[in-house]
Amino acid sequence: MIRSLVSPEFLVKIDHQQCRRCKRCVLNCGFGALSFMDRVVPDNNKCVACQRCVTFCPEGAITVERHPLTFKNNWHWSVDNIRAIYKQAESGAMVVTGMGNDRPYISYFDHMVLDACQVTNPSIDPLREPMELRTYLGSKPNALQFKEQDGEVALDTRLSPQVILETPIIFGAMSYGAVSLQAHKALAKAASIAGSLMNTGEGGLHKELYPYGDRIIVQVASGRFGVNQEYLERGAAVEIKIGQGAKPGIGGHLPGEKVSQEVSQTRMIPEGSDALSPAPHHDIYSIEDLSQLIYSLKEATRYTKPVGVKIAAVHNVAAIASGIARAGADYVYIDGFRGGTGAAPTIIRDNIGIPVEMAIAAVDDRLRQEGIRNQVTLVAAGGIRNSGDVAKAIALGADLVAIGTAALLAMGCHLCQKCNTGNCSWGITTQRPELTARLDPEEAAERLANLLRGWSLELKEILGALGVNAIESLRGSRERLRGVGLNQVELDVLGIKPAGR
Amino acid sequence: MERIDSQGLHYRELNEMIKRLAEDGVREFQLDNINGQRYLGTGLAYSDISMTINGVPGNDLAAFMNGPVITVNDNAQDAIGNTMNAGQVTVHGHAGDVLGYGMRGGRLFIKGNVGYRVGIHMKEYKKQIPVLIAGGTSGDFFGEYMAGGMLVLLGLERQPGTPLSGDYLGTGMHGGVIYLRGEVDPFTLGKEVSVFDLDEADWSVLGPHLQDFCAAFGYNYEEVCAERFCKLIPVSNRPYGRLYCY
Numbered sequence: 001m002i003r004s005l006v007s008p009e010f011l012v013k014i015d016h017q018q019c020r021r022c023k024r025c026v027l028n029c030g031f032g033a034l035s036f037m038d039r040v041v042p043d044n045n046k047c048v049a050c051q052r053c054v055t056f057c058p059e060g061a062i063t064v065e066r067h068p069l070t071f072k073n074n075w076h077w078s079v080d081n082i083r084a085i086y087k088q089a090e091s092g093a094m095v096v097t098g099m100g101n102d103r104p105y106i107s108y109f110d111h112m113v114l115d116a117c118q119v120t121n122p123s124i125d126p127l128r129e130p131m132e133l134r135t136y137l138g139s140k141p142n143a144l145q146f147k148e149q150d151g152e153v154a155l156d157t158r159l160s161p162q163v164i165l166e167t168p169i170i171f172g173a174m175s176y177g178a179v180s181l182q183a184h185k186a187l188a189k190a191a192s193i194a195g196s197l198m199n200t201g202e203g204g205l206h207k208e209l210y211p212y213g214d215r216i217i218v219q220v221a222s223g224r225f226g227v228n229q230e231y232l233e234r235g236a237a238v239e240i241k242i243g244q245g246a247k248p249g250i251g252g253h254l255p256g257e258k259v260s261q262e263v264s265q266t267r268m269i270p271e272g273s274d275a276l277s278p279a280p281h282h283d284i285y286s287i288e289d290l291s292q293l294i295y296s297l298k299e300a301t302r303y304t305k306p307v308g309v310k311i312a313a314v315h316n317v318a319a320i321a322s323g324i325a326r327a328g329a330d331y332v333y334i335d336g337f338r339g340g341t342g343a344a345p346t347i348i349r350d351n352i353g354i355p356v357e358m359a360i361a362a363v364d365d366r367l368r369q370e371g372i373r374n375q376v377t378l379v380a381a382g383g384i385r386n387s388g389d390v391a392k393a394i395a396l397g398a399d400l401v402a403i404g405t406a407a408l409l410a411m412g413c414h415l416c417q418k419c420n421t422g423n424c425s426w427g428i429t430t431q432r433p434e435l436t437a438r439l440d441p442e443e444a445a446e447r448l449a450n451l452l453r454g455w456s457l458e459l460k461e462i463l464g465a466l467g468v469n470a471i472e473s474l475r476g477s478r479e480r481l482r483g484v485g486l487n488q489v490e491l492d493v494l495g496i497k498p499a500g501r
Numbered sequence: 502m503e504r505i506d507s508q509g510l511h512y513r514e515l516n517e518m519i520k521r522l523a524e525d526g527v528r529e530f531q532l533d534n535i536n537g538q539r540y541l542g543t544g545l546a547y548s549d550i551s552m553t554i555n556g557v558p559g560n561d562l563a564a565f566m567n568g569p570v571i572t573v574n575d576n577a578q579d580a581i582g583n584t585m586n587a588g589q590v591t592v593h594g595h596a597g598d599v600l601g602y603g604m605r606g607g608r609l610f611i612k613g614n615v616g617y618r619v620g621i622h623m624k625e626y627k628k629q630i631p632v633l634i635a636g637g638t639s640g641d642f643f644g645e646y647m648a649g650g651m652l653v654l655l656g657l658e659r660q661p662g663t664p665l666s667g668d669y670l671g672t673g674m675h676g677g678v679i680y681l682r683g684e685v686d687p688f689t690l691g692k693e694v695s696v697f698d699l700d701e702a703d704w705s706v707l708g709p710h711l712q713d714f715c716a717a718f719g720y721n722y723e724e725v726c727a728e729r730f731c732k733l734i735p736v737s738n739r740p741y742g743r744l745y746c747y
Contacts, residue, residue, distance in 0.1 A: 087746045087747075088746065090746070091743075091746035092743070093743060093744055093745050093746040094744055094745050094746070095745075095746055095747070096745040096746070096747055097747075220584075222622070223603070223622060224584045224602075224603030224605075224622065224624075227565075227584050227603070228565065228567065228584070228586045228605070229544055229546045229565050229566075229567045229586060230546075232544070232565065264626070268605060268624070268626040268629070269624055269625075269626055269648065269649070270625070270626065270627075270649070270676070273648070273675075273676060274675060276646065276648070276673075276675065278622065278646050278673070282599065282602065282618050282621045282622070282642075282645065282646070283580055283583065283599040283602045283618070283621070292539070292560055292561060292580070293583075295539070295540065295561075296539075296540055296543055296561040296564045296565070296580075296583060297565075299512075299513075299516055299539075299540040299543045299544060299561075299564075300543050300544030300564065300565045301544070302517070302520065302544075303513075343745075345745075418747070420745075420747065421747055
């Protein structure tokens with residue numbers, strides 16, 4: 001038997017001159033990469049570069065470097081390809097990873113720039129003038145009718161249920177099971193502070209999150225984990241999950257190891273059993289079937305909450321979104337191919353789906369052409385990294401965005417992409433009690449709320465520069481975008497002009 | 502008891518009416534002239550409500566339902582008991598596809614045949630164990646992805662030569678149990694399940710439900726049990742091991 005050919009990715013260097021032998025690093029490593037034998041001994045094979053030990057070493061004695069691999073340079077056979085083949089030759093299995101697609105595909109966000117006012121149309125200073133970021137999640141009527149009532153004008157049109165958001169940024173779906181209860185609490189608290197929303201993902205709603213129900217989207221997916229009447233009633237909105245950007249067409253699989261007693265209670269399945277979310281909903285084979293589920297959820301919640309549908313951005317996304325709107329959904333959530341995951345086969349994550357920028361433009365175009373754009377709120381997600389991406393997504397036609405990876409980073413994630421292992425040293429994507437205890441929900445909530453505040457301030461600055469005083473004025477305003485370094489076809493799909501025109 | 506003539510009523514109107522009456526304390530309903538109205542009993546969460554439906558109810562009868570007891574004096578359509586939590590639905594006729602999807606508690610009794618994809622992803626948690634008994638035959642994918650609970654297929658009043666179930670029986674099953682009255686062709690089975698004989702423990706859980714079923718539809722329990730039963734259970738509750746490397 002030859003030893004494993006999978007060589008270490010990272011090299012842990014301990015400066016033994018500086019090391020005080022306090023063993024804090026050993027305790028902090030969730031992956032068992034550090035042990036103590038007279039002195040700290042790293043096992044490079046286990047290191048994932050999550051930087052936990054580096055951050056917590058009081059002496060700054062640890063550095064983690066990329067392992068100087070001995071593979072000969074090869075432009076076609078990247079190190080990742082070689083390593084994957086070694087792993088598969090040893091295991092006969094699918095390579096699984098966490099987080100979003102990390103391949104060097106073009107980022108259209110990075111090839112779009114926003115406009116600003118100069119001289120004639122003055123810009124606005126958001127520090128002194130009111131700037132509106134308020135966004136409503138829900139279906140909008142085709143027209144408004146008013147009536148006179150006791151000499152006053154009153155709205156006569158019956159509006160669909162709306163959730164008021166103080167910023168056009170919500171948290172994406174991350175299930176309890178994939179992330180820790182501490183992380184779930186932090187997201188719920190932060191959504192509450194910021195007037196935003198968190199999303200349960202398909203993992204049920206832990207009782208400790210009930211007080212935040214009016215700031216929570218409850219998800220219903222093919223496995224129906226944790227879904228019952230009370231769950232539906234607790235949420236501010238209900239979301240049918242069809243697909244996820246990181247793994248379009250692929251189901252979910254929470255391994256039995258992660259189904260702890262608390263997770264089991266929340267998902268309502270036996271402890272230690274595999275939680276399988278089938279790839280398709282076996283009761284949905286058509287838009288009519290989807291409509292049936294949408295209306296069964298509306299019936300169950302007595303038409304008091306928006307019911308949305310989350311799909312992955314795929315080639316035919318515009319027609320699918322149109323079908324969803326016509327099926328009666330109040331919002332459509334489109335997750336692009338950069339979207340994250342707790343676990344997905346790497347080959348799926350990295351090769352399936354389309355960029356969310358293209359999807360937003362295509363869906364917005366299609367819904368406008370069909371005269372049904374108002375019927376749905378368009379939520380865009382999948383690799384939104386900063387408020388610039390938010391502004392660009394909204395200018396392309398989204399009503400609001402959802403962030404997952406950015407939210408995890410705010411809580412301390414270092415993007416090591418090992419969520420699937422359940423060993424997260426930062427206490428975020430793990431159920432190991434000694435690790436989850438590291439994440440203080442209060443502190444993490446504050447960090448998350450800070451992130452939303454910071455991005456919201458930046459959005460206001462962007463709006464001010466554009467000379468508008470409401471996010472509403474930027475929605476679908478592609479005239480305020482220009483492409484840099486894009487070919488004509490790409491510009492056409494995005495519906496924008498090249499810079500200079 | 503509240504009698505509602507459902508002739509010409511849209512489901513939304515009818516269901517809202519039922520929910521309002523339930524809030525006002527009505528606990529017994531009789532719905533007459535039902536003609537395909539959907540979502541009857543959907544989201545209804547009272548354990549002491551009983552509802553008699555005269556006519557054929559539409560899809561998603563008793564979806565997300567938590568407690569009520571519903572009797573349908575006719576055939577019924579698709580998706581009965583979708584994600585149902587507790588309660589009982591008794592159908593004195595045939596029923597359609599996707600019954601008991603993601604059901605996690607309560608009982609569905611169907612007197613006659615059932616369609617495709619019945620009992621998909623039923624699951625159990627502690628004392629909450631869903632039970633679905635069909636008196637006739639079923640289409641393909643019976644018990645697909647089943648994660649818990651009990652599915653029973655009796656094949657009563659079956660013409661000779663009519664198969665008890667379609668193909669892909671118990672495909673992807675990783676929990677729960679399927680009881681079949683009669684033989685099953687091995688080639689119709691999903692690869693995750695195996696056939697076993699019933700033991701005493703099986704009869705102690707199946708027996709009481711079967712007695713209730715027979716009582717509901719006027720069958721003789723001893724006669725029903727005279728035929729040989731078999732059970733399907735997943736060979737492993739971790740059929741999805743050795744799929745991944747990191």
